[in-house]
Amino acid sequence: MEKYQQFWCFRLGAITRKISREYNTRFLEFGITLGQSFVLFDLLEHDGAGIKDIAGRVQLDSPAVTGLVDRLSRQGLVERIDDPSDRRSVKILLTEKGKELAGRLLPIAQEYNSCIKDAIDSLDVPIFERSLTQLEQNL
Amino acid sequence: MEKYQQFWCFRLGAITRKISREYNTRFLEFGITLGQSFVLFDLLEHDGAGIKDIAGRVQLDSPAVTGLVDRLSRQGLVERIDDPSDRRSVKILLTEKGKELAGRLLPIAQEYNSCIKDAIDSLDVPIFERSLTQLEQNL
DNA sequence: GACAAGATGTTAATATGTTATTAATTTAAA
């Protein structure tokens, strides 16, 4: 076993890519990718949010969200409208089609998330989740 | 807390990006990125390997490794030479400069890997690593 | 030996993510 293969960063990256690939496969028939779905899910609870707010919650930089919103809007799932209270800003709104799709994708994502949890000992799940929280907080 | 933010996929992705960013910052002065460093580290133990072998070990597709090797070779850190035993294939060799740099980066990476482990309770480390192994095996 | 099937690496097209820069606007300060 090579040294670098024990780096958490390497292992986390490989696992994340594998999971993302599976999500993307499941979402393929809807024409959506995993990253795009997070924006849709976010808008379900924050319809009309600006780019920066979305970026903060999905933990991406603004330019990345700009790109995701571009692709979603090209599919008629979201709309950009000017923010009347701040002309620099933009409000992202779910269209009917987008709202409907987001509602359809959410249970699919939740179901696969359960599958992932099943991959490890059920007794270890709370500890694993606690570790994730600590990584989020302490890095 | 939004639903999607509890998806392991979301959390793992965000953590991985954060760690990668820190590695890339530490490697910046060497003109190297995290992904490129994995290829260098791999060659330390498998000098002369082919693209497909490297891809298998670093868990990427061949085209991704082709790109990484392109950038490394542009910096004179690796060399492509024809495989005399199979004319489809290519051997990737570390140059002196590449070998020297890989040896210099490895301890930096190991040191930051320890930092990351310090982010979680030391008692939880073995369980977290066991969970990673199970995710690798069962997904 | 000839041909079909498989293997190897590259290229192209698309999506993702980061950093730096820019344009437009708002806020704060002098």
Added chain:
DNA sequence: TTTAAATTAATAACATATTAACATCTTGTC
């Protein structure tokens, strides 16, 4: 009030990752 500083989103440039298509070469079978 005029100017300086900060904010918002977009763009450009680059690196990364995946899939599909391709060219080249090897191998196995007849």
